[in-house]
Amino acid sequence: MIRLATFYSRNKTHFLFIEIALFIAMLLLTEFAVRAYREASLQQLRSDTLDRGAQLRAFLESEINQAAFLATGVESYIVAREGNIEDEEIQRILALIFERNQHFRNIGLAPGNQLTWVYPEAGNESVLGLNYADLPEQWPAIQKVMETGQGTLSGPLELVQGGNGLIYRSPVYINGSYWGLLSTVIDADSLFALIRSAAGDLSTRISLRNVDDEGRAGRTFFGDSEYFNSPLELTPVRIPGGEWQMAIQLPEDARSQVMPLRVTGVLISLLIAVFLGSTLRMIWQRNLLQQLDSEVLTRTAELSETNDLLDSVLSAARSFAIIATDLSGTIIVFNNGAERMLGYSADEMIGKQQPDIFLLRDELRERAAQISGELGRQLIGNELLTYRISQGGTEELMIHYKHRDGHLIPVQAVISALTDLQGNVRGYLGIAEDISERLRNQTLKDQFISTVSHELRTPLTAITGALGLMRSGSIGSLPDPVQSMVEIAHNNSQRLASLVNDLLDVEKLMAGRMVLYPDKQDSADLVHSAVSDLQPLAKIQNVELKEDVNTSASIWVDAARFQQVLTNLLSNAIKFSPSGGQVCITTALESDRIRFQVLDQGSGIPESFQDHIFQRFAQAETGDSRQKAGTGLGLAISKELTEQMGGRIGFEAERPEGCCFWVEFPLYNDPDSGKTEA
Amino acid sequence: MSDLIRVMYVEDEPDIRAVAKLALEVVGGMTVSLCERGNLAVSQAERFLPQMILLDVMMPGMDGPSTLKALREHPQLHKVPVAFMTAKVQAHEIERFKSLGAVGVIPKPFDPMTLAQQVKDLWRLTEEES
Numbered sequence: 001m002i003r004l005a006t007f008y009s010r011n012k013t014h015f016l017f018i019e020i021a022l023f024i025a026m027l028l029l030t031e032f033a034v035r036a037y038r039e040a041s042l043q044q045l046r047s048d049t050l051d052r053g054a055q056l057r058a059f060l061e062s063e064i065n066q067a068a069f070l071a072t073g074v075e076s077y078i079v080a081r082e083g084n085i086e087d088e089e090i091q092r093i094l095a096l097i098f099e100r101n102q103h104f105r106n107i108g109l110a111p112g113n114q115l116t117w118v119y120p121e122a123g124n125e126s127v128l129g130l131n132y133a134d135l136p137e138q139w140p141a142i143q144k145v146m147e148t149g150q151g152t153l154s155g156p157l158e159l160v161q162g163g164n165g166l167i168y169r170s171p172v173y174i175n176g177s178y179w180g181l182l183s184t185v186i187d188a189d190s191l192f193a194l195i196r197s198a199a200g201d202l203s204t205r206i207s208l209r210n211v212d213d214e215g216r217a218g219r220t221f222f223g224d225s226e227y228f229n230s231p232l233e234l235t236p237v238r239i240p241g242g243e244w245q246m247a248i249q250l251p252e253d254a255r256s257q258v259m260p261l262r263v264t265g266v267l268i269s270l271l272i273a274v275f276l277g278s279t280l281r282m283i284w285q286r287n288l289l290q291q292l293d294s295e296v297l298t299r300t301a302e303l304s305e306t307n308d309l310l311d312s313v314l315s316a317a318r319s320f321a322i323i324a325t326d327l328s329g330t331i332i333v334f335n336n337g338a339e340r341m342l343g344y345s346a347d348e349m350i351g352k353q354q355p356d357i358f359l360l361r362d363e364l365r366e367r368a369a370q371i372s373g374e375l376g377r378q379l380i381g382n383e384l385l386t387y388r389i390s391q392g393g394t395e396e397l398m399i400h401y402k403h404r405d406g407h408l409i410p411v412q413a414v415i416s417a418l419t420d421l422q423g424n425v426r427g428y429l430g431i432a433e434d435i436s437e438r439l440r441n442q443t444l445k446d447q448f449i450s451t452v453s454h455e456l457r458t459p460l461t462a463i464t465g466a467l468g469l470m471r472s473g474s475i476g477s478l479p480d481p482v483q484s485m486v487e488i489a490h491n492n493s494q495r496l497a498s499l500v501n502d503l504l505d506v507e508k509l510m511a512g513r514m515v516l517y518p519d520k521q522d523s524a525d526l527v528h529s530a531v532s533d534l535q536p537l538a539k540i541q542n543v544e545l546k547e548d549v550n551t552s553a554s555i556w557v558d559a560a561r562f563q564q565v566l567t568n569l570l571s572n573a574i575k576f577s578p579s580g581g582q583v584c585i586t587t588a589l590e591s592d593r594i595r596f597q598v599l600d601q602g603s604g605i606p607e608s609f610q611d612h613i614f615q616r617f618a619q620a621e622t623g624d625s626r627q628k629a630g631t632g633l634g635l636a637i638s639k640e641l642t643e644q645m646g647g648r649i650g651f652e653a654e655r656p657e658g659c660c661f662w663v664e665f666p667l668y669n670d671p672d673s674g675k676t677e678a
Numbered sequence: 679m680s681d682l683i684r685v686m687y688v689e690d691e692p693d694i695r696a697v698a699k700l701a702l703e704v705v706g707g708m709t710v711s712l713c714e715r716g717n718l719a720v721s722q723a724e725r726f727l728p729q730m731i732l733l734d735v736m737m738p739g740m741d742g743p744s745t746l747k748a749l750r751e752h753p754q755l756h757k758v759p760v761a762f763m764t765a766k767v768q769a770h771e772i773e774r775f776k777s778l779g780a781v782g783v784i785p786k787p788f789d790p791m792t793l794a795q796q797v798k799d800l801w802r803l804t805e806e807e808s
Contacts, residue, residue, distance in 0.1 A: 434685055454736060457765050461694035461787035465701060468790040474704045517770050 015284070019277030026272055034258045038550050045250060050233055052202040053248030058247075059206075060195055063103065064166070064186070068151055068240045070097045071170050073186045074107070078182075083174050094119035103194075105165055105187040111180035113142065123161060132181065134200030138167075145169045145241070146178060152241025156188035164188040168240060192222055192588035205249040208237065217245060224249075259275040319433065321401070321411070324418060326427040329353050333429075340436055343404030343410075353397065358402045401432060410435050442511075449507055456500050464493040502633040505564075506616060509640040512594050516558040516644060520668050521596055524549045526559065527585055530566035537571060542579040545570070548586045553594045554668040557645045565641050565649070568634040569598040569661045577658075593666050601658040610653055638663075682801045686728035688713045688745060690737045690765070697790060698732075698763075706794020718742030720748050723755050730801045732784070735764040735775075742780055750779050759804040761797065763788065 077093055078085065090109065098104050098119050105610065106124050109117040116125040132142045145152050151170035159165040182364045199206055207223030228234070231247035270509040314322055314335040321341040326334035330353055336345040342358050349357070372663040394416035398407045411432040418427040467490035469475050471483065478486060508514040531547045538545035555562075566585070573583040581601040588595045605613060616636040635649075642649040647665040680746040685708050688803045689695045692714070699710045707743050711713060711726040716733075731749065735742035742762055749755050759781045764771075780802040784793070 228753070407707050453765065457787065458691050458694065461765075462691065462697050464787050465694065465697035465790045465793075469697065469700055469704065472705075475700060515770070 023273035026269030052204040572599035692704035716745035
């Protein structure tokens, strides 16, 4: 569960990333859409603009052509009259035609290029009677009309009467010969105003300019000449006898307003990102919850299985009182064994505070004093039992439990910490075994040992003493065969005595009941005393026993027990030395310790024996082939004694001949002088 | 300085009594008076007047230390040196016996050939002290 939770918290950031990525993607998408939209709308605008341009062009062409077409009406009249024009009649026709076109400024007839009729006359009196040949600025155009025989639109140009005009000049031929010129002046300002208005209605920007016969662009007379620099389209406007050029330009606000669109896009992206993000998160959380649920179910099933198993184990452990508490000391487990041992039922114990119910106050107080002394602070309640465990590991205690009826039960309890998966201490577990029986057995054994000690040694004392007196000859000499038998009996009674001593020692050492009385001892004295004790044995074995000690270093040992160790090593060395051989004891002093070495010239230690030489009842020769007397306990006892006195024992395996056993002790550090005595 | 001649040995084991008597008399040339019970020791010592008394520690009825106490309280016998003969030869036990008033401890099993000498050494020690 914890694992999933951390997974979840870790993935929260992932969701943020996903949302941000989603948002960025949406932004890009929006931008792409905005651009596409802009492109499409521009395209649409272009095509719309071109359409409108075309409309405008058509409108312009139709306006101009209408003027030209009306002029042909006059032309037809002249041709029909074969040039014989009646003044009144022509005036009526001109007026009729003039009325038909709002842009007409005036219409003139110039037979033989002399302007004879002008409608309306008012305001145009000044031009009546003019001969075009006398107008150098108009004459080339008129000549061209005459040459081509085609009606031609000129201008716009500034009119003599003021304002701008377009002049449509159309030649009139009667029976194939030139009669004169029909000249229609169109009010350019009026026409262009109409065009401008139409362009404005269509929100289209156009410019117009002249193009000469060679196709060269001339003056821009309508709109901005700039439009010709980069027009959306350049299109010809067909006018009588030539053409104009029209530049169509996109409307001024062609850049479509995408900013609001963009802002909206950003907002929508944000909304979608947040929405999708939270939806994803919701789905994921739901999945996680389902996962958690199923995991919890699985774990619960597992736990329940484990609990069942644990319960059956707890119930089965009938000879052990298994009691668990939480950190506060409240009992949470009280098994069958505990019920049997203490006389309380689990139902009445679970939920109670532990120490006061079945533990002894005196023992708790004693322990409190002990631990608080070590710790320098007071411990209370449950802490007394659990302090050491809370420092790690388990603790084994020999304490007493109090039965419901008040009688005391000696128990050996192992207290350990109950930890959760993260290793946090959640409580304590005490498993206690009733050791009453064991203690009774121990007492019996002690009595037995004591009995053996006394009852076996007493007769041995008498036997050895009696045999000793006999073999010494002090109570009378014996015949030789008897003497040798007495020797044998005496030797064996001594062996038996040392065997009994060894057995008693081993028993005490193994039970941890060997009491030692260490004191400051002079190492040279100790060696000398041991060597003196063994000189008789060495003499019998014909072995030279030497001591080579030149130190007065002190060590802190039980003198008698240390002697026992040295004696053991020396007597082994003597026993295993060849006749005439030498056994030597030396000391080697190091900075903080001293080593006593016993060297012999025996056959050394068989390799197969080296691993268990310090084990009890270990002897190199076993079975019936044994040649050297001994119980096989000497080295085991020596090792135990040495270690209990703080020393070490060992041997040098790699030697060319004989063997070397050693014991090593720390030098005694005199607390008064503060320095090591050497 | 006189020689040690008269020694009394209090020991409940008859065989050990016999061996010790033989060892002290034959090897050491002493006169030994044997006593088998701690509670008989005082009256026997009054009659025998030993120069030194050897006491077994573990005896049925009155044990060695109690016997020693009785001797120490006796007006005529309180100065007679007493040594224990015991299988318990731990250093601290020797100290305890000495604190009760014993001059020393002779470990059992004893060597019959050196027993007399050990007894004489302890006796000489007290003679030198007094």
